[in-house]
Amino acid sequence: MKFDLLVFDWDGTLMDSEARIVASMSAAFADLGLQPPPPAQARDVIGLGLEQAIRRLWPESAPTQRLDLIQRYRHHFLEANDTPTPLFEQAAEVVTELHAAGYLLAVATGKSRRGLDSALRQTGLDAVFHATRCADETFSKPHPQMLLELLDELGTDAGRCLMIGDTEYDLQMARNAGVAALGVSYGVHAPERLLALEPLGCLSAIAELPQWLGQGARPEHPSSVTGALEVASA
Structure with missing residues (x-):
């Protein structure tokens, strides 16, 4: 095919990036005074969007609580946590x-x-x-x-x-x-x-x-796209 x-x-x-994701999620829960999810549970939701992942990890959470948790997670993953992500x-x-x-x-x-x-x-x-x-x-x-x-x-x-x-x-x-x-x-x-x-x-x-x-064969219809990334606001 x-x-x-x-x-x-x-x-x-x-x-x-699994180790940093799990550590950042644990730290985010702790920041809000919550018991962090077991690592296996945090690992299992990797791949979902943050909103959906938190809904699974904290089903009873309110929208404002999920927003707070998302902000803390992003702080740890993007700024505070230095676990390598090769x-x-x-x-x-x-x-x-x-x-x-x-x-x-x-x-x-x-x-x-x-x-x-x-x-x-x-x-x-x-x-x-x-x-x-x-x-x-x-x-x-x-x-x-x-x-x-x-x-x-x-x-x-x-x-x-x-x-x-x-x-x-x-x-x-x-x-x-x-x-x-x-x-x-x-x-x-x-x-x-x-x-x-x-x-x-x-x-x-x-x-x-x-x-x-x-064996690395070329597709039947080689791309004419130059390779520029879609640009979207954060």
Whole structure:
């Protein structure tokens, strides 16, 4: 199967940010005098937008309480917490190679726009992706809206798009949008959770992606997009 557009999740798929996310969520709860969620629960909601993640971790919370928690989380993740968030091994090389091969590349993430833009600058990958969507500017996964907007912006049919992610939220979003999905087993959700959603495969390392796509073969309709990122306000 040939694809023109490859859409990547960010946290847990390209970037190893789990430890900082869990620590920042724990600190945010503590700032409000609340018992932090167990690490396994905080880990499980990675991939959702912050509003949706907090609803799961704190079901009885009021909207104003969730807003306070979101603000404290962002303070810790973006400013106070210095836990390293490296790209997974070979991630930068893989997306650069695929960009050079003519694929359209995009990101669909539960991160905020401010958080994703910071990560793209930090990693030097801001010129590699042709479009991006974040959970604070559209619906959170597993709603299909992120993918539908990316398909529309980049002029691609759903049948020519592949979603790549480490959580069931990524795969459910792909299914809801009528898009093929590929799981990665090294991120947040266990392989059995991903395989239950019947992705086309489940990679054990991002470095396997070019070979899985067919020895790095070019798409049938190489991109004419220059690689400029979508610009959106934080």
